[in-house]
Amino acid sequence: MWKKPEIPPAVNAAIIGAMTIAVFLLDHSLPLGYSIWLLYLVPIAYAFSVRMNILYLTAAATLLITIEFFIARPGVSPSVSLANRSLGIILLWIFSYIVMKRRHAEERSMMARKESEELRNRLASIVETSDEAIIGKSLDGVIQTWNTGAEEMYGYSAGEAVGRPVSILVPPGYPNEIPKILERIAKGEHIGHYETVRMRKDGERIFVSISISPVKDENGRIAGAATIAHDITERKRLEESLRNTLSELDRSNKELEQFAYVASHDLQEPLRMVSSYVQLLARKYSEKLDGKALEYIDFAVDGADRMKKLIEGLLAYSRVSRGTGPGKVNTADIFDGAVSNLRASIEENQAAVIKEGPLPEVYGDGTQLLQLFQNLIGNAIKFRRPDVPPVVRVSAGRKGQDWVFAIKDNGIGIDPKYYDRVFLIFQRLHSRQEYPGTGIGLALCKRIVESHGGRIWIESGQGSGSAFFFTIPAQEEPDEYGNGRGYRHSARGG
């Protein structure tokens, strides 16, 4: 390439000017100078060598050669002189053109080299400053490059790591998969995001997610591998702790189920004994017992009976989350089922249970919804005014995304200050003499409604009956197109 001249541009211009004038004078003073003007190539070559623009110089030389044609002393015939000079001008321009072309190519390749160098530097600094460990290795697993991310992650400095086999990172006793990986790399495969365990210099094990790609040399042959490793120890630790929590939850759920079973069996067993034997006592020894003793026995039997209902209620409450599983449920059928289950109570109280308008199809758990309807209708009958036959009206209406169900009665009503309290477990507003019950029924209703994604509330005034409302989202089972909303009304019943 060119040597970079230290000569200032003004001096160069002067030198070129002097040379040009010298050639002009020589041309002028030598009448036989057939090809003296070829010497113009010297200042042009010089200008080119100091990276000056040679186009103006070539134009100037053309002008000077032309002038000389008119003013030089004629040594040859004008036609020969004209031919010579024309040829000379053409030669000068051809020379200039070739030289300029060459310079442009040189400049372009210089630029490209500079750009690629910059890019390489930029990439190198990205690699160098990355938090990820970026490691270059040969196909036989020898570490060739080692960035600061790798230093941080593995604890080896670049000086310690480069030249050593990459297998120093594999914990002892851990299967070394590196040779297999390098085999695949050699075939040109890319290995993306596989998770494994690596060992730091201090012996600590870390979880890493690794991507490995083949690196090609300038001939396109696979010469090595580039590994990018990301430390996922923290994520693994969180996953592990989440897994532990889940299995703990699972275990505690199983224990709860076990408890429910124990409640249904083991708690009832002794209770049945108490109840049965007190009754047996009353039966076998009634003539030996006085009225008071028989009354005591009644209390004992009643207590055992209540205990049994409490246990059964608790059991139902604890099992709401299980149910029979969700599906399409027609609440008109549920209503019929509840009425049928409550037949004895309805007849005994001479109650009227009326379905007002159609009841919709919803997505939910049939067993639980039956329990819900039964409890609410049962309550409406139970909390009747002594002298008024109970009338219970059940209806449903669409409000936004929800179905709102209403169960209204003409019973004793509930004081608004107890509206929230009635839904708490074991909360009762009346003495058992007035209205028997365990205080679980409405708590169970609340739990069922909430497990269906709805809510339950009361509107009532003292003496004018109660109205229980609850919502069930009008959301069908998601269809195959993933559209979960959009309910087609099924006007059954009513």
Place this chain on the structure above:
Amino acid sequence: MNMETGEVIDILLVEDNPGDVFLIKEALSDGKIRNELHVVTDGEEATEYLYKQGRHMGAHRPELILLDLNLPRKSGREVLEEIKADPELKSIPVVVLTTSKAEEDILKSYNLHANCYITKPVDLEQFLNVVKSIEDFWLTIVKLPSRADMRRK
């Protein structure tokens, strides 16, 4: 079948709760049928009785088995499974009589070929009635294979 001959009917009761044993005895003692109630108190002993092992060497093959599910040592489910897997024993009707109302217990018992599943009522009167109904149904209404037929098999 035994009414005419006046033969005593053997019933095996597998029940660990003495209170229930007494109540069942009480209910059966009023019955029309002469029966002999053999009581074993755990699952192991039930199998020993049925296979006439140990102190049950001279045991009679029962005509009816009343089986509780929650038993010490070997559960009622296991006993039920063994009985219904044994060609000699599987024709004996097994009435599961238990406190549990759990769906899974009911389903599992029928899947193991229990002949019926009854939850013990809390009320004494109902309890006595249930035991009497069992006796009525299985020992007078239902026709069971005769002992002679069983032996021929």
